[in-house]
Amino acid sequence: MNAYSISKLAEDAGVSVHVVRDYLMRGLLHPAWRTEGGYNVFDAKTLERLRFLRGHCCK
Numbered sequence: 001m002n003a004y005s006i007s008k009l010a011e012d013a014g015v016s017v018h019v020v021r022d023y024l025m026r027g028l029l030h031p032a033w034r035t036e037g038g039y040n041v042f043d044a045k046t047l048e049r050l051r052f053l054r055g056h057c058c059k
Helices: 006-013 017-026 044-056
Strands: none
Touching: 006 017, 006 044, 017 044
16 A cells, blocks of 8 residues: 655645645545654545546646
């Protein structure tokens, strides 16, 4: 299973970290889990959803 930090997720999807945070705040994306330190961790399914959102809505 691939695990992505917010910066790696944004880079692989071709968007800024600000866009990812905005989508999180709007409830369009959800982290796969959070670390004990409170960091969001994302999976490949979230990356696919982010790519879809980038191409189809929320511009």
